Amino acid sequence: MDPTPIQMVEDLPACDIATFFASFCLASLPDTLSLPLCGFILVLCFLGLSIVCDEFLVPSLELICDRFNVPEDIAGVTFMAFGSAAPEIVINAVGTVREALGKEGGEGSDARDLGVGAIIGSGIIAFSIIPGVCALVSRGGLVLKRRPLIRDVCAYTISLIFLVHYIETGGVDVQKASVFIIIYISFCVIVFVSPKFNKKFFGGGNRKQSFVMDRLESMKIEKALKTQSTSLRVNYGSMAEESVRDVVKEGEERPRSVFDLAWNGACEDCDEDEEEEYEAFLSPNSLPQTPNPLILSVSFSVQCLSFLLRLPLLFIIPRASVQKPSPLYPLTFLLSFVFISIYSYVLSTSITYLTTLTPMSPTFYGTALVAIGAEIPDLIQCSAVAKRGYGAMAVSNALGSQVLNICIGLGLPWTISSASGGTVRFTNTSDNRDLGSSAKALFLCVSVFAALTIGMAAKTGKKPVIGVLSGKILVAMYFLALGGFIGWYFTFK
Numbered sequence: 001m002d003p004t005p006i007q008m009v010e011d012l013p014a015c016d017i018a019t020f021f022a023s024f025c026l027a028s029l030p031d032t033l034s035l036p037l038c039g040f041i042l043v044l045c046f047l048g049l050s051i052v053c054d055e056f057l058v059p060s061l062e063l064i065c066d067r068f069n070v071p072e073d074i075a076g077v078t079f080m081a082f083g084s085a086a087p088e089i090v091i092n093a094v095g096t097v098r099e100a101l102g103k104e105g106g107e108g109s110d111a112r113d114l115g116v117g118a119i120i121g122s123g124i125i126a127f128s129i130i131p132g133v134c135a136l137v138s139r140g141g142l143v144l145k146r147r148p149l150i151r152d153v154c155a156y157t158i159s160l161i162f163l164v165h166y167i168e169t170g171g172v173d174v175q176k177a178s179v180f181i182i183i184y185i186s187f188c189v190i191v192f193v194s195p196k197f198n199k200k201f202f203g204g205g206n207r208k209q210s211f212v213m214d215r216l217e218s219m220k221i222e223k224a225l226k227t228q229s230t231s232l233r234v235n236y237g238s239m240a241e242e243s244v245r246d247v248v249k250e251g252e253e254r255p256r257s258v259f260d261l262a263w264n265g266a267c268e269d270c271d272e273d274e275e276e277e278y279e280a281f282l283s284p285n286s287l288p289q290t291p292n293p294l295i296l297s298v299s300f301s302v303q304c305l306s307f308l309l310r311l312p313l314l315f316i317i318p319r320a321s322v323q324k325p326s327p328l329y330p331l332t333f334l335l336s337f338v339f340i341s342i343y344s345y346v347l348s349t350s351i352t353y354l355t356t357l358t359p360m361s362p363t364f365y366g367t368a369l370v371a372i373g374a375e376i377p378d379l380i381q382c383s384a385v386a387k388r389g390y391g392a393m394a395v396s397n398a399l400g401s402q403v404l405n406i407c408i409g410l411g412l413p414w415t416i417s418s419a420s421g422g423t424v425r426f427t428n429t430s431d432n433r434d435l436g437s438s439a440k441a442l443f444l445c446v447s448v449f450a451a452l453t454i455g456m457a458a459k460t461g462k463k464p465v466i467g468v469l470s471g472k473i474l475v476a477m478y479f480l481a482l483g484g485f486i487g488w489y490f491t492f493k
Helices: 017-023 031-067 072-077 079-101 107-126 129-137 146-169 174-201 211-225 244-250 258-263 272-282 293-316 329-357 362-387 391-419 430-460 468-492
Strands: none
Touching: 031 079, 031 293, 031 329, 031 362, 072 079, 072 174, 072 391, 079 107, 079 329, 079 362, 079 391, 107 129, 107 329, 107 362, 107 391, 107 430, 107 468, 129 362, 129 391, 129 468, 146 174, 146 391, 146 430, 174 391, 329 362, 362 391, 362 430, 362 468, 430 468
């Protein structure tokens, strides 16, 4: 039997400056070492991006909005949405810059396809997995607000239609890229004026507040009694809502009974059935108490890696938050952005090298790998929030951030690149056909989500609801869309 060919060390390129910036010298190692090392680097990058965004970037953005008195609705769809979508946005920006600096159709094009694929994959997760999981773990399904839901879905669908058209027609110039900016500005204007419009023409100011709003009013009293300041709340609709991060951080700070809520004005009109429902929700046994051993072991490993990544950041980036204001918050924002850019560059470079070892394209890795890695923290937070009864808020925040993700994450870098003489071309190659297929898979997920929420609400005349069955359909839709894309990829590649 012939011996298996072994990659000889003499055949490997030397680790010089060019090799370092091209692949961090991974190309100078045998494939048996470079492949697992590349995977480990990707894990570190995903963890690093999550830590910098959640612990430094988002708190600094909250403080910026607080210091400059940015209206909550505008802050929600701009600064806070950017904090949520920062990894995908920066990865695409890095890819666009590398494409402008590189040769046409070369490594720069691969980096760009990675960023676009990540944004598309993030949208697939936001419109399928996140609402589906939130519906499955919540109690009684998710009741969404009709007008904000229609607004977000329509804005995202319009942006997605333009994206698919640009990919199919072969390229983007300044005029085409600026369409995304115009859509996003129009979206922000609608978000800003819609509460006033609803109050004037639909009597929004006199409608009965929901349990979420009442709970927030209760929390204001509790926080005031504890002399603690609250974090910025995101407002995507006509009702101020607490951010997902705040709800997750509440932990065990929940009222002891429904009578505590009534005392604080949070449940003035509760009947006996509602009291029993709220009592069950507020019970300490309403959340699982015995974690799975496998989850504990994985969590411990992640915590160890997170500690190693967090330790140097604590000495480099100053802490800044609304609870503990610091005059160095502009430096916190800038350094956070620098580290996000570094992690994104390392992630982009590592996956670009990974495409040389495997038959998969950058679009494939962006849609199936980068998007999952970037959205896992959001999925964990949203599911934790949904278990506490705030699933509708989590879904609203996830959908709203996707509008910025596609309009600014793609539109702004493409506009700058095109205006400066660069080119953003989608030639008729297999990689760009992959982009078109992944975008169509996203369009399918958005269509199914809209049919299950807006379509069913129009048919029944009630508010949009995501029940258990709809949640299962959405989760299955993600695997169907991703599986269909993977099947198409390996069939026609």
